[in-house]
Amino acid sequence: MPVSPLSRIRVTAAGLLAAVAALASSGATLSAQPAAAADPMIQDLRWRNVGNANLVGRISSVDALENDFAHVIVGSASGGVFKSTSAGAAWTPIFDKYGAASIGDVKINQTNPNIIWVGTGEECGRNSAAWGDGVYKSTDGGTTFTNVGLKDSFNIGKIILHPKDPNTVWVAAIGNIYGPIGTRGVFKTIDGGTTWVKQTEGLPNDPQTGAIDMVMDPSNPEILYVSFWQRIRYPWRLNSGGPNSGIFKSTNGGRSWRKLINTLPTGDMGKIGLAIARSNPKVLMAHIEHGFQPPATLPTPGQPAQADGGGGAGGRGGGGGTPNPEYADMTKLGAGIYRTENGGDTWTFLDRYLTRPFYYNHIGISPLDDKYIFSYNIGYRRSTDGGKTFTQGGGGNGGHCWHAMWHDPHNKNRYYIGSDGGLNLTHDDGVNDLRFENLNVTQYYSVSADMREPYYLCGGLQDAGSSCGPSATRAQGIYLSDWFNISGGDGYHTQQDPTNYRNIYSESQPDRQGGNIGRSDAETRSRTSIRPSKANISNWDEYITPEMEKKAEAMNWGVQPQQMGPLRYNWSTPFILSPHNPKAIMIGSNHLVMSLDGGATYRLISPDLTQNDPERTSRLSGGMTPDENPGGGAEYHATIITISESTVEPGQVWIGTDDGNVQVTRDYGKTWAKVGTAGMPGNPRPDIWVSRVEASKHTNGTAFATVTGHRFAIYKPFVYKTTDFGKTWTNITNNIPDGHPMYVVKQDPKNPDLLFAGSEFAAFYSLTGGQSWQRLNNNLPTVAVHDLLIHPRDGDLIAGTHGRGLWVMDDITPLQQMTPAVRGAAAHLFDNKVATQWLSIQPQHNGGEISFIGTNPSRNAAINYYLSDRVTGEVKFEVSDAAGRNTCSASFPAKAGIQKVEWAMRLNTPAPPAGAPAPPAGGSGGGRGGGGAVGACLLAPNPAPAAGGRGGGGGRGGGGGAGGVTPGTYRVTMTANGTTYTSSITVRADPMLADINR
Structure with a gap:
């Protein structure tokens, strides 16, 4: 039933920036702490990595020795750095115990390969992107690294090494995407990283604009080109672009710069990728985001208009209709690919290709042929005429959404290319690709388990659907062939029926995210959509009015017809199976939806449980380039993000939202009480993201919650507990160090004082109900722990990491039995x-x-x-x-x-x-x-x-x-x-x- 309006938080962009800056200056730690030594209490409790590596994960950077392509370093978006001296036949993780797992760039010194530079914090600006803690350097081939500065740069776009002087290095720092904190811009060291000088003359120097890409003239290290990107991301919107974005050139090693504007589009720009030709350094390519993005075609009379954006091969706005003359008129400069053959003095506009530029806009040139151009984005395209025409590149053998490339300077046909699907190597210019499925940087969002013996795990992955596989096998190991997919695209939450292992539920593509729940058969792999809709929600009219439907329809710009109107689903839609009845499914949008028959029919069991601020629910995002994933809901806001039902009291359901609400019902939604987050001690914002709620498995009325402020540039951890149904909350974060935004908290099903928690960088445990915490990493690398699960029968702790796959700590029964009496015994x-x-x-x-x-x-x-x-x-x-x-x-x-x-x-x-x-x-x-x-x-x-x-x-x-x-x-x-x-x-x-x- 309709309820009185909830309180709303409305601030201007300038006001939010000021607020974030104030919060940051009042004590929010800007970077993670280095990994701590193993806790002697649990030194024999070890993690094991079970996989899944055949879906791999996002590769953000790759570099290799020019005289030996087999010697290669790979940086991943959230899984650290790996080294191979066998062209990928074997990999060694070399960055597991440092302060960050997200990598922006890696570079090998070509004259001394023992010197390796790592810039932490990936450059992509997506909603799930992580951050780093500066620049690291190794002088022993990656055996050890030292943080050499720029610790509060958050995200690094590019590292440039002087070809002759190993102590001279330039860094393009993008800076924090969520707020005006930290450092950003171009930095230079001439003493190997001991000191850094920010290069400011002629460059933007504001708190929203950072350096995203940089290239050096290979014939003259004094000539540098850098692109700057003005952007900020809120939980509900990305604003990409502004007057300070652009391309800049230096001819004196970075001491001074001038903006290149001649024959480039005027007005605001966004993200810009750069490439320079090694064979002809006067030639550069630039992939520019700009506000002028005419559609490739105009709508046929009577048909709806298409979303704005460049068309072209794989571009936005392609499809049927009448050719748009503006699109074909290359004198009308706008977003797309540009080429200069005189060092940036003048440019030629060649191609209007544009697709999700905040995530892509990557461009490359073969070091042996300045006419051979690579445009690697969702797919990768190639041009042999300097960018005048493009054709689609190779299929990539599982690769998709491309981000990184290294070209062999001695073999035009050989290159490494990294994508959301991992790393590939080709020796024949993409005709055939070797995909490295021995590189486990898989990015899980969630994990679930069934009750088979051994039990099977499932989880949703970034851009790799949802996959399942055994926690153990009767063979020598757990092979890639033991795993199977139950859906494609991006995967998020999964649940497995504890009474029938064949029933696996997942929320992911191919029917796109945003409430797209499906049930799969573990044996036949068939999938049935059980998505809630007006057609199968029996009491739709009790909560949804015709006016609400019309308003939602007006906001659903360019959206697939299956969008569910007023039901706002998060990109990662939470759902659970009731612990009291596995056929009872609860799914969160802005309302809570419940099925009692395994998803055949539903009822709405709540009003809108979010703050429902209309300024944050417009579903428009991207800034100058509207994001082309409106159906996916990457920035859909004011949504339920976490659900938990009490095992003690059926019908007691807790929810948390991405805009700061915690609500609880004790009667399956007949009545609701708003119980947080405003009353949580130390919580810096009433609209903070509630990353997890966990109903106690032991005590009625007790629940736990984590909230994360990193989307507001607040990096302190927050863990809370209530014992009175949320009327009051206690902050139990205690000694979890700053710099660890929290994603999950779990209570052990056997020991009420045993808690587990996961942050962006580590796992933690508490034997005292949260009075004190210790790291639980042991041999777990520095990685984001997005989900935790205690297997109810086997007593194993399972971690879903966003960067290194699934990990199992076998047999935590000693921790479950670790009472105060045991701790006091000899x-x-x-x-x-x-x-x-x-x-x-x-x-x-x-x-x-x-x-x-x-x-x-x-x-x-x-x-x-x-x-x-x-x-x-x-x-x-x-x-x-x-x-x-x-x-x-x-x-x-x-x-x-x-x-x-x-x-x-x-x-x-x-x-x-x-x-x-x-x-x-x-x-x-x-x-x-x-x-x-x-x-x-x-x-x-x-x-x-x-x-x-x-x-x-x-x-x-x-x-x-x-x-x-x-x-x-x-x-x-x-x-x-x-x-x-x-x-x-x-x-x-x-x-x-x-x-x-x-």
Whole structure:
């Protein structure tokens, strides 16, 4: 039913900039902290990377040695930096423990490849783009890096190295996209990064305009060209373009600059990409965003007009209709591709191609032929006549949405090219591409799990749909062939039916984002749309009036007909399956929609739960170039962004919105209470983005919430808790360091004081209900943790990272049992998980050397224990059968914290006689003792990180070989400081055997 208007926040752009600047100056940290050392309490709790790498992720930069293309460095949008000396046959992550994971540019010193420069913070201006903390330098080939400055530059567009002097470097810093904070512009060092000087003479120097691209004359390092981009992004709109954007030239190494304006379009410009010809440095290409964007065709009489924008191959505004004479008239300068052959004195307008310039506008020139031009955007186009005409490039073998390119200066047909789909290498000018599926920089937004054994994971990925795969396999590792897609395009939330694994729900393309929920069959892979619409919402008229429909129709410029009128869906539409009924689905738009029959029919169960500010719901974004994804809702605002239903009280549903509301109902939407965020202590804005709400799994009326202010250039973390249904909130952020905007908080289902949280750079845990927090990274790289999940049966912690795929921390049951009494004890032997004697089933092949292999858990049984620092010497363990006759024993040095011993599920008994049936096979060589017929039966855990890749699978020692135990319960004893502790461990056969024997 209609309700009284909610409070609205309206500010002018200038007012918002001033407010953001004030907030930033009042204590908001501008950059992340370097990764901390592992917490000794949890040093034996390790993460393993399970994948999925066959969908890869956005590549932002690539550089290689000019005399050895096999020596290559790759920067990813949110997954760090990788190095290969084998042309991609193997990759080494070289930037995992530094202060940022988003990379703007990488450069290798061509005369000394041990010198590597990394500019952090990618250059694209999309809604999910991350940021960095300045410029890093390595002098040992990437073994170590040092931050050498510009820490508050946030995003780096380009690094230029002097060809002869390794100490002279220029940096084009774009600066913060969300507010007028930090540094931006062109910076130069002549002492290897010890000091930096901002180059200001003749350049823009305002808080919205930064340097986006820069090129150097290869014959004269004193001649530089740089493009500046004036832009700002709000949560509800991108404003790209302004009078300070443009192209500038220096002939004295950057001391002074002049703006190039002759024969270029007049008026405001936006993002500009640059390229210079190595074979003829007087030739440059520029891809310019400009406000004049005539459509390629005019509408046929009686047909609706198309959105403005350049047409051309793949451009906006193409399609049917009458050819537009303005589009063909190249004397009318506007957005598109320009060429100069005299160093920028004059330019020729060649092509009106334009598509989402804030994300693309990339241009390149072959170093061997100044006529051979590359325009790489959604697709990549090539020209052999200097840009007069273009043809579509190669298919890219899975690549799409191109962002980075490196051309071999000795081979015109060889180049690396990076995209949203990863990195490709071609040796024949794109006729064939080699795609590196051993480079896992996959960008997950969410993660879910089912109840199979082993359980399967699903998640939505940036520009790669939604994919699913096993958390573990019976093979050596988790292969790319184990994964499957359930939808394409951009993927977001997924949910899996806990009672029927075949039912997988996801929100993503191909039917475009924005409430497009579908149900897929895990076996047949068929997909059925269950998107809510007027046709299947039974009580539409109770909440939606004809006037609201007309208003929404008027705002839906250029939108696909399936847009749902007044229902505003976020780009990442949240939905959940009720913990009380998996056929009950709740989907968030600005209203909450609920189905009780798996998505066949729906009811609206709320009024508009957002602040519904009309200035923020216009659905127009892009600035001078309207964003061509109106159906996707990348900047749709005033929407529900997170939903959680209480497991304690059915009908108690919490929602959070992207404009600062937290609301709760206890009766499935009959009544609602607005309970935040204005009352949250320390919250800097009443319209802040509520990134997660989490209803308590233990206590009625208790909930947790995270809010993130980074979209307002506020980088402090915020985690909250309520115990009275949101009437009051407590800030439980406490010692989480500044610079960590928070994305998710989760309460453990077994231990109410055990909390987990994820930020842009790390995972955290608390054993005290949020009174104090510790990092949970261990071997998890610096990466954005967008989602966390505790598997309810297996007790594993699962992280969906936006840059390095899915990670699993096996067996967090010690943390679940870590009560204050245990922490106060000298030592403690935990209850153990059931151990499984998994079969070994190997595939015929594993995908080859350029195929990522996800890491399996150890096949051994885990025995977990805790030691305080009062325990010294050695700790003895013994595992025996029920009668205590057959044993396995070993001693280990005492170390404080939660520790782990692995039991190979063997006792010290003679090997079975010849001809006796073999016990289940051991691990397949993924670590010490694997394949295990012999060896110690009690082992210390392998301390090596389980990061996946080649040879990353397999358990060690596990469960097989001579003396393998039969399923049953075994006694475990631990002796520490003379005191004996006892527990038990149950061993079971592989459940596949039970299925076979049915």
